[in-house]
Amino acid sequence: MNTKRIVLKDRENPDSEQLKEPAKILREGGLVAFPTETVYGLGANALNEEAAKKIYEAKGRPSDNPLIAHIADFDDLLPLVTEVPEAGKKLMEAFWPGPLTLIFPKSSLVPYGTTGGLDTVAVRMPADPAASALIRLAGVPIAAPSANTSGRPSPTTADHVWQDMNGKIQMIVDGGAVGIGVESTIIDVSGVEPMILRPGAVTQEMASAVLGKEICLDPAIISGPLKADVRPKAPGMKYKHYAPKADLTLVEGNTEAVVSAINKMTEEKLEAGYRVGVICTDETSDLYPGGIIRSIGSRLKEESVAHNLYAVLREFDDLDADYIFSESFSRSHLGQAIMNRLTKAAGYHIIKV
Ligand code: AMP
Ligand code: MG
Numbered sequence: 001m002n003t004k005r006i007v008l009k010d011r012e013n014p015d016s017e018q019l020k021e022p023a024k025i026l027r028e029g030g031l032v033a034f035p036t037e038t039v040y041g042l043g044a045n046a047l048n049e050e051a052a053k054k055i056y057e058a059k060g061r062p063s064d065n066p067l068i069a070h071i072a073d074f075d076d077l078l079p080l081v082t083e084v085p086e087a088g089k090k091l092m093e094a095f096w097p098g099p100l101t102l103i104f105p106k107s108s109l110v111p112y113g114t115t116g117g118l119d120t121v122a123v124r125m126p127a128d129p130a131a132s133a134l135i136r137l138a139g140v141p142i143a144a145p146s147a148n149t150s151g152r153p154s155p156t157t158a159d160h161v162w163q164d165m166n167g168k169i170q171m172i173v174d175g176g177a178v179g180i181g182v183e184s185t186i187i188d189v190s191g192v193e194p195m196i197l198r199p200g201a202v203t204q205e206m207a208s209a210v211l212g213k214e215i216c217l218d219p220a221i222i223s224g225p226l227k228a229d230v231r232p233k234a235p236g237m238k239y240k241h242y243a244p245k246a247d248l249t250l251v252e253g254n255t256e257a258v259v260s261a262i263n264k265m266t267e268e269k270l271e272a273g274y275r276v277g278v279i280c281t282d283e284t285s286d287l288y289p290g291g292i293i294r295s296i297g298s299r300l301k302e303e304s305v306a307h308n309l310y311a312v313l314r315e316f317d318d319l320d321a322d323y324i325f326s327e328s329f330s331r332s333h334l335g336q337a338i339m340n341r342l343t344k345a346a347g348y349h350i351i352k353v
Pocket of ligand 2: 145146154
């Protein structure tokens with residue numbers, strides 16, 4: 001398949017003439033990758049089971065892993081669900097459009113091919129003007145998982161999408177780099193108590209404030225990254241998450257101790273003849289004398305760390321690093337999403353110093 005790439009003239013004020021072709025492809029059951037504020041999505045008509053199947057083929061993803069349906073307007077939600085629970089209403093009002101996915105009981109309109117056989121459906125209303133305009137023009141909800149090959153880091157630029165999807169999909173809509181850089185927060189509001197299934201830019205603190213009480217995290221998020229220096233299977237996670245080609249270790253502790261531990265381990269591996277990467281921050285990048293040093297962003301601006309996270313991991317894959325040692329981040333606010341992605345990428349391998 002020949003993958004066409006169009007570059008948006010203005011992502012903030014998308015030209016609907018430019019979006020007509022991708023919207024038509026989507027409506028007719030084809031695949032189009034497009035930017036959202038979180039990561040690039042691989043879109044297909046969420047109401048068309050055959051189209052959803054093509055997503056799984058292009059990504060090489062197991063077909064019982066459910067997809068998120070993306071909508072452009074509040075009115076688009078009701079046909080997809082049988083009920084909007086109170087907690088869902090509050091969260092939608094506070095955070096839609098935005099980086100929050102909510103899980104509702106599904107209506108019969110949504111095929112099981114989209115929900116991986118579940119009776120619930122995940123729905124998000126992206127804030128990105130180009131994504132929103134494209135979905136509105138397509139006139140159907142758009143299933144859009146991250147536009148990467150299953151097992152690679154999520155794409156945050158159109159070039160990342162091109163690396164994984166060239167030849168497999170009809171079109172890539174290039175809107176430049178995404179803003180946030182990690183996938184949406186997922187909150188299940190279909191049960192008795194709302195629960196965070198995946199942390200993201202809508203943080204636990206933000207959701208709790210809106211709900212007026214502390215919202216719980218899925219136990220798999222909490223119990224995963226705990227014990228120092230052990231490498232258990234990702235608990236509660238059915239599918240293997242992205243893991244870098246290199247052996248990634250997170251080092252946690254006060255900055256001085258972390259820098260010195262990383263330098264020591266880097267030196268040992270370099271002496272043994274390995275290619276070693278170091279993931280550090282703008283504040284510490286001068287403190288590492290050896291290895292391939294990449295700053296993931298500034299500790300004073302955690303948004304920058306989320307924004308660069310997947311690009312840095314992709315770069316180390318391309319550089320064929322054997323070992324990567326990474327600094328750690330706080331586990332509150334946006335740090336919760338950052339540490340969730342980093343600990344998964346590290347197979348929960350954390351050294352406390
Ligand atoms: P992605 O689209 O790549 O950001 O990943 C979508 C994720 O959303 C899946 O891996 C699921 O964990 C989650 N998800 C989607 N639909 C549901 C659902 N109905 N119930 C629970 N989790 C869901
Ligand atoms: Mg994904």
